[in-house]
Amino acid sequence: MDRAMDEVQAAVAALPPLREVIAANDLGAKKQLGQNFLLDLNLTGRIARSAGDLSKSTVIEVGPGPGGLTRALLLAGARRVVAIERDPRCIAALQPLVEAAAGRLTLIEADALTVDIASLGPAPRRIVANLPYNVATPLLMGWLDALPELQSMTLMFQKEVAERLRAGHGEEAYGRLSVIVQWLCAADLLFDIPPRAFTPPPKVTSSVVHLVPRPQPLAPAEKNLLERVTAAAFGQRRKMLRQSLKSLGTDPLALLAAADIEPTLRAEHLSIAQFCALAEALRTAGR
Template identity: 65%
Template sequence: MTGGDPTDGGDKARALPLPPLREVIAKHGLSANRALGQNFLFDLNLTGRIARAAAPLDVGTVIEIGPGPGGLTRALLDHGARKVIVIERDRRFLPVLAEIDAAYPGRLSVIEGDALKVDAAKLGDGPRRIVANLPYNVATPLLMAWLEAGTTFASLTLMFQKEVADRLLAKPRTKDYGRLSIAAQWRADVKRLFDVPPRAFTPPPKVTSTVVQLVPRAEPLYPADGKVLEKVTAAAFGQRRKMLRQSLRQVSPQAEEILVEVGIAPTARGEELSIEQFCALARAFKARRGPTAPL
């Protein structure tokens, strides 16, 4: 971590035909909107590190969510991104992003809108890579939608609250293991890259952040119907201390019988099961209801 205004240091920074971010923010009278989960990241060492982690950037399309004043946007372009598409719902940042567009002609496109309502899988040409310091309040639903799109995305290099990253990476029999762990690891290879302390942001959040990279799998880790798997994990972790023979009754009154059928002790709890076991349960529940009957 560097002190002072990080936008004033480094060869890459001097090559940018743009003023330092702090000057841009002062010029436009911008401030972070906490209601939108905004925290500005100025540190060139960090934005550059994120951009390098997402490489290669010189093919296909890079999609960024919530660029704000464009610190990460600049880093992506400066590290060779051929085409960057940003989605920003806060109109205050559009003039700043227009200045970046002018500095990198033909390489930046700006979409004004809510990322939850934009189908990122249809943006630009493949391979598509999403790179973003995600607004904390929409990070999980965005991630779930992108994972469902499978290999439409070559990779997702994302910053989350550390507690969310811990859940994404958690293994069975740990306190962080749950629905999010299973959903992410079932659909993607998940890797922790590095932590980012609160002091790196303006204003500093109350929590540490973590950059995580997810590479979607060509096929999920084990066979299962995604919607059924979600129902099973939601029930299993809805009340973590309940035995599965009780918690899974909301999925099917035959829960205990199905558990025995797939070789899982009815007295087990959700946190004890592997992803493979949850997928076996999802297949068994679906088979009991038939291939077309909803759970």
């Protein structure tokens, strides 16, 4: 590791404890911003290490808050960290960390939902973030459209959402999110984080998920059609497919026959490849 990085890590390690940063800057967590600050340095370090080798990456963080995970990313040797934060109080509180990082940390005051990931720094890019609960899924869905720009995503969600990302067909948590995410990414649920680790403690357990874009989707399909098919099938998941797919505006029995799928099955019984076959049948039907 180069001397400059050693100096950055020493400067970051010498910063005041996070609780002092929160108190000095009056950083009471705002519910409307989905803020729950993770202060346990062992856990933030574990998340940073789970993201892989950061020494050659632009690391993108969303919602750094007082900077717990941001510090961990710098201590893990990130070449450059770009942190996106909506709360101007946090922007001010993070200035000493920016100075300690000596050019390796850039703060952007913005809504992450509106930011073009590819504009934030050179490839390879990794997203590592404790996502605000209230926008976690919309953020992920937007990043799925930018996967060619990303090497990996290491993200914290509510455990219920994390289980959906990883669930296989036949499992209770399997749904639209499972299909779309796993169609495009290899997904690993790494570990849970209890509510007591956060300030303030949320009412739910959190989980860290590691997502790696696939070189090619699992099976051929157009994303917009796959989204339509999964929305219809899981929108009435207790009904048989011959009924739930009627909302697609074409004969469901013909679609199912073209995809070689039994019409009496329900959504949770279909594999990702079978959903892709339905999407292809919908494309062929001109819908």
